[in-house]
Amino acid sequence: MYMCQEKSVTQQDFLDLKSKVDWLEIHGASAMTRKTMWLVGEGCRCPYNYGKQHQVNAMTFPDWFLVMAKRWLGCLNLNGEDDRLIQDKDAMFPDCVNLNLYETGEHQVAWHSDDEPLFRGKFQDARIISVTLGASRKFQVGLKAPRRGGILKPERGSVANFNLGHGQICTMEGLFQKHYLHQIQKGTTRQPRINATFRYIVEHAEGCPLRRLALESKRELKHQRAHAVVELTLSQWEKGQRKGLMATVVKDWHKYAEVSASNGRKVRGAGTLEEKLLLATLRLCLHGWRGHLGVLRARASAKELHESMEMQRLNLVFVLWRLCNMEEKKEQAFGQVAEISAIAYELQQAQTSLLEEKILLEGKVEKAFEALQKELQTKEELAAELREAYSKQAMCRVCILSTLCLRTPSPPPPNIIP
Numbered sequence: 486m487y488m489c490q491e492k493s494v495t496q497q498d499f500l501d502l503k504s505k506v507d508w509l510e511i512h513g514a515s516a517m518t519r520k521t522m523w524l525v526g527e528g529c530r531c532p533y534n535y536g537k538q539h540q541v542n543a544m545t546f547p548d549w550f551l552v553m554a555k556r557w558l559g560c561l562n563l564n565g566e567d568d569r570l571i572q573d574k575d576a577m578f579p580d581c582v583n584l585n586l587y588e589t590g591e592h593q594v595a596w597h598s599d600d601e602p603l604f605r606g607k608f609q610d611a612r613i614i615s616v617t618l619g620a621s622r623k624f625q626v627g628l629k630a631p632r633r634g635g636i637l638k639p640e641r642g643s644v645a646n647f648n649l650g651h652g653q654i655c656t657m658e659g660l661f662q663k664h665y666l667h668q669i670q671k672g673t674t675r676q677p678r679i680n681a682t683f684r685y686i687v688e689h690a691e692g693c694p695l696r697r698l699a700l701e702s703k704r705e706l707k708h709q710r711a712h713a714v715v716e717l718t719l720s721q722w723e724k725g726q727r728k729g730l731m732a733t734v735v736k737d738w739h740k741y742a743e744v745s746a747s748n749g750r751k752v753r754g755a756g757t758l759e760e761k762l763l764l765a766t767l768r769l770c771l772h773g774w775r776g777h778l779g780v781l782r783a784r785a786s787a788k789e790l791h792e793s794m795e796m797q798r799l800n801l802v803f804v805l806w807r808l809c810n811m812e813e814k815k816e817q818a819f820g821q822v823a824e825i826s827a828i829a830y831e832l833q834q835a836q837t838s839l840l841e842e843k844i845l846l847e848g849k850v851e852k853a854f855e856a857l858q859k860e861l862q863t864k865e866e867l868a869a870e871l872r873e874a875y876s877k878q879a880m881c882r883v884c885i886l887s888t889l890c891l892r893t894p895s896p897p898p899p900n901i902i903p
């Protein structure tokens with residue numbers, strides 16, 4: 486147990502809780518004993534039982550409550566939100582709370598332990614953090630005595646008293662709920678007291694969606710463990726080591742049966758092909774060993790014994806072979822997929838570089854074409870100039886010739902006198 490005084494718990498918190506919570510009355514044999522409320526984390530649907538008569542449905546933590554609860558428990562550094570996401574489960578914020586309202590000293594809660602299956606407090610560390618608001622009351626703790634007539638009572642002389650006043654945090658942990666009882670005795674006060682008892686749900690109730698999630702991750706873990714054990718068993722078997730093998734197989738057969746059990750029903754043969762093969766392997770191991778023992782007990786002949794062992798070995802080898810085969814095929818398929826994607830990647834790269842080259846070449850061709858066109862144009866212009874020059878030259882020549890002709894004196898007329 487750990488106790489401390491928390492300053493951040495305010496009187497206003499007490500008033501808010503008293504007025505905002507939809508309190509449920511808990512009745513004892515003759516009168517109301519206290520009022521309660523059960524709040525849970527997001528997604529959880531676990532109901533809570535107050536004795537045998539009262540079962541309340543889950544209500545998700547209202548935001549206003551979470552704000553104040555985080556303030557109260559701030560000193561404990563419980564900052565993890567979701568146990569499926571955080572690694573350090575010890576740092577998780579509680580995922581449920583039981584609220585108690587004791588309106589006067591007449592209200593009480595009798596000797597009990599918080600050992601409901603939800604918290605698995607009988608089997609493992611169960612952390613409970615209680616916060617008191619309002620009037621102070623005597624909280625008693627005592628060692629659990631063997632039940633007499635079904636009534637829970639503490640061992641004589643083992644009871645310790647604690648005064649839980651406003652802002653007091655009190656924890657119970659370890660196997661406290663297995664070995665100890667606690668109670669809030671009737672008192673003389675007329676003032677009301679509220680107690681918030683934060684807890685952690687380990688095994689979500691049937692019908693709660695979080696149970697499925699938890700089972701799935703547990704199943705996966707157990708499956709891996711069973712797988713490893715079967716592999717080890719088979720390798721030992723193959724090496725001819727048989728000592729202690731039966732114990733392992735029998736132990737893990739149960740483990741595996743648990744793995745394939747769902748909602749208390751055994752679903753034999755359910756699951757993937759691999760799971761079925763594992764199950765078959767274990768069955769064969771068991772079957773083989775049972776046969777082996779039966780044969781031994783009946784003092785059967787060495788031949789029979791030998792045959793049964795041989796049969797078993799063959800069966801095991803066969804299953805092992807199938808497992809290996811599957812594994813190999815899987816690996817091959819993975820390899821092929823990897824190869825194909827590498828080729829596809831290369832092709833894509835090649836296609837991209839070809840496209841780039843094409844674009845480059847197109848650019849070059851266009852430029853060359855433009856240059857050619859320019860050259861052609863220049864040549865045509867030159868040719869035109871040349872033609873013009875020629876025609877001018879020709880004209881000039883004609884002019885010169887005609888001028889020459891005009892200037893040349895005409896020859897004297899021929900002498901026609903005899």
Ligand SMILES: O=C(O)CCC(=O)C(=O)O
Nearest residue numbers: 583585599615669680682
């Ligand atoms: O009121 C308290 O301090 C104790 C409450 C309690 O034991 C419970 O809610 O289980």
Ligand SMILES: [Fe+2]
Nearest residue numbers: 597598599667
């Ligand atoms: Fe309790």
